[in-house]
Amino acid sequence: SDANVHMAYVAQQNLDGYDATIRHAIKWKTAFNKRVLVKSPREVIFSPGQLVQFYYSSLNATFEAKRKILPRWSPPCRI
Numbered sequence: 001s002d003a004n005v006h007m008a009y010v011a012q013q014n015l016d017g018y019d020a021t022i023r024h025a026i027k028w029k030t031a032f033n034k035r036v037l038v039k040s041p042r043e044v045i046f047s048p049g050q051l052v053q054f055y056y057s058s059l060n061a062t063f064e065a066k067r068k069i070l071p072r073w074s075p076p077c078r079i
Contacts, residue, residue, distance in 0.1 A: 047079070049079065050078070050079050051076045053073045053074050053076055053077070054073070054074040054077070055072060056073070056074070060072075
């Protein structure tokens with residue numbers, strides 16, 4: 001009985017820690033986005049011939065070890 005209570009307490013601490021981590025990340029992302037929008041509050045339009053890179057945001061929330069080492073940015077592509 002005491003072991004079950006202790007395990008539930010540990011599980012709740014893990015959830016609380018995860019929640020705090022996510023809230024912190026959202027706070028910093030929001031602050032970063034505000035700074036970026038102040039610097040260039042417009043839509044970015046690329047013209048033919050420019051080099052661009054794509055960011056693979058799907059890799060941000062991965063839990064697979066083999067996907068964690070994949071590059072987040074594509075190689076440069078010409079429009």
